[in-house]
Amino acid sequence: MHRPHPAEAEVADELAAVRPGLLERYAAELPGARAAVLTRLWRALAHEPLPWITGRQPGREGLALRLRDGRRLHGPTPDPYATAAYVTAVHLNGVAYDHPARLMTDLAVPHCADFAAELGHSVASLALSRAGQEGHANRWPSADWQWEQRVVDGHPYHPGCRSRPGFSVDEQLAYGPEHRPLVTLGTLPVRAEECLVTGAWPDELRDGGRLLLPVHPWQAAHVLKRTCEDGFAAHPLMSLRTLAVPGGPHVKTALSARLTSSVRDISVYSIGLSATLSAFAESLAARSDGLLHVTRTLGAATADSPDLAAVLRESPQTYAATDSGERVVPVAALATTLLPESPDWLAEFTRLTLAVGLRLLELGVALEAHGQNLLVVLSRTGAPLRLVYRDLADIRVSPARLTGHGIPVPELSGRIVTDDETTLRRKLFGSLVAGALAGTAGSATALREALETAVRDLPRTPDLVALVEEPLPTKALTLMRMSPGTPGDQWAQLPNPLVRRFVLEPGASDQ
Template sequence: MERVDLLPPPTGADSRDDVARRADAHAAVPLLNCLLREVAEPLPGPGARPVYRLPGGRLLRVRRGRRPAEPEVRTANGWHRVDHAELVKLVAEALRRHTGVPNHELPTEMTDSRDTVAALLTARARATPPADPYLRSEQSLLTGHTHHPAPKARGGGPHAGWLPYAPEAYARFPLTLLAVREDTVVDEGDTAALDALGKAPPGYRLLPAHPWQLELTAPALAPAFADGRLVRVGTTGFFAWPTAAIRTVYAPEYLPGQDLFLKFSLDVRVTNDIRRLWRHDLMRLRRTDTAVTEAFASVGPPAAWLGDRGHRTADFAFEELAVVVRDGLRDHLLPDATPFLAAALVEGFPGSPLTATADPVAWWEAYLCAVVPPVLTAFADDGVVLEAHLQNTLVAVDATGMPVQALFRDAEGVKLLPDTPRAAGWERLVYCLVVNHLYEIAAALTEHHPGLDPWPAVRRELARHDLPEVPALLAAPTLPAKTNLLLRWTGADGADARYRPLANPLRGA
């Protein structure tokens, strides 16, 4: 089975100009969101184009909205529209003045992110989106993280190297099957599904690999292939679909009637981190997943946890070749329900139930009823801090498009009390659930359904839970907003979350 290659087709000058304009617009949204939230000073004044003062004194104005657009800077001759390249220079200068430190790497990533969007737009023009609405939602994120300076950067390599594996280009591909010499295998938890993917030679165990990761790590793995510790045994007889996380793939039919997610290492920086399965994370994966599984057993249906039930790798390439086996959807999904990635509801895509609903008030209340209780109950009863942000949450709807179930994933991002202090765990929960997730869904919903005030319903849903932190949350003047721009500019570790205050819409709602 051949992989599906999605390389940019030849285009004329007009098409290239159109792609360039659209790529600039997509890439400017999250960069402006970061700049305005983290370092710009809003100036008083009415109008649809608010004005901000940047560090150093330059004035910037943008078109108002959850997707700020059309950035302009004040010059001696009036307002001057800036393209993405000029915006990157503007942001870099503002950050250098704000922090007092230079950074030559992040502006390159910002440019790479914009160029990635351009390549994706071109590739999508000749590709066919998946028929499955769930897969379509996973592969819809052209803009991506709404508050990250370079959400689409792919390491700066040639487009031909990563486009065949890009979810946003509607990619699908078979996985490479390796055989690992049995005495070098590291196996923990339930990895039986991996043995069903093919047949390993005697004395070997089967290990699926992401083909992009094999290309990235080829020099390091060459000795193992040469001495027989690693053997190539073909490819899977099915296509895997990359999800929004890029390194995690979905196999809807790895066996007849059975589905599966597989999470791989990928030696590429995506948003804040190199997306390797790090040894220290793998070593605590079983304990974390067990704690979350037990918490969800207490929470009860319809809420569901997609368990990371085991991992397998080779001791000589522990991180490079690691793969995590994750539950598929079928055993957890309510009958006749259709799941969607929460982040896709914010991005927007054909068939989104958020835009289609005729009763946004009832839809929003049903959404909150599905998403909020499992997160707060797991924290209150079992000390589990779910990373319930938009990319880790799936929301299933019934035949009418009404939310009926939330499914959560990714044990790597989960924190457990008391390993994490309660106050720090609560702050992370509030950021992931309220700021990263509900804040963005609410903004998208009100954009499509003007006149809706989403926050009284959020306040009511939170107040139903007997947690000592909830009253303070509802009364607080601010919420914690992660500073991804400053985090990346100062070179902080991706896991070292830093927050700045964001006005709390729950207060007095």
């Protein structure tokens, strides 16, 4: 135990060359990073329908997993909603493992090698991210991008929370929001007739008959493999590929690298729908009694390639009355404040998000309301007032539900359109409850208490009944990473936090 993993040593060697002053803090952060990633991995092993786990047996001393080959894996009683790192070691046939990558390697299950490499990189990158936080964590942000930079640990439940394959240490320091860089985006001139453009493409990004497409410098170097003209400086947000232009819009760039689960390009499909979706979402938000705003897509363009595209969106700060002391905070950043520690505040925030999310779901729109897409407008005193939603690319729209409420159905096609009840509920419940709310609450107990208080005042719709009475869906993030031949989302079922008897039945998540 505590042997340096090759990925950790590789990062240390690079760090010694480019930022030696961080080496000592990086080394100090490694044990905590291992535990953080191992905790996320243990959540997956305990709850996801992984085909090589044939049984789960809870007991007084924790949870035992039976593997297909007869081996047994033992660890602490899992809390699927915990965000604190509480798993420091698990035991495979009596042998202790404190490093998630070594555990995954020795499990020797299908597709484990690539995933183990990602876990090793996730640990090393997480330690690097934490190493640069001294003197910054307790400062109250004054700019919107500074809120985004507070989310140091990445996805609260994904074992690949900080996996950035293809990024050197120097590139992580130069582009990772947690390192607080200022990034100069390049621009690539493309003839207008070769581009698909929706919305209004700004004059300052035109050069005669050519569009100047913003390009992330990593994308220019590693994917496009060409030099771009200097464009403009911007601050990276927590999604890494989206950056905030000071005093201007947010720019979503194509970044064809695998970050956590997905390769982050921008599909031609999403560019084509962006203007229609933006107008539709704006009209739908008007039905929320002022509790929801959706950031408008100002313009989007692609050179007929997911590797060369950009989307310009208005800043969420547009919806804060700054003269009244309001501020807009990404939900993922709330855990870095003291607000969630108040049960009353957490219950009020939960009530607000569920009221908005369930109302839109009833009308026919399922938001992917995870902590990155969903923001909350706070009063001067920190009270949650209303919500802001950004990035419409992965919502789901039900024509049948819209029609039932007399709402005109927009001209949409492809994966966004579905009337499947399970798909719609998974999209909202998995992102909002198992994601944003759980990550803010930080434990099953805190989440249950907030939900119990919040749901009392909500209309008893069929969707609310499903939320209260059925297992809670969540994306099976580890299963997805270990199923390279299976496209699309895969799902797991978590114990419903509204059921007080928090027991994991043997094999329940394998159903």
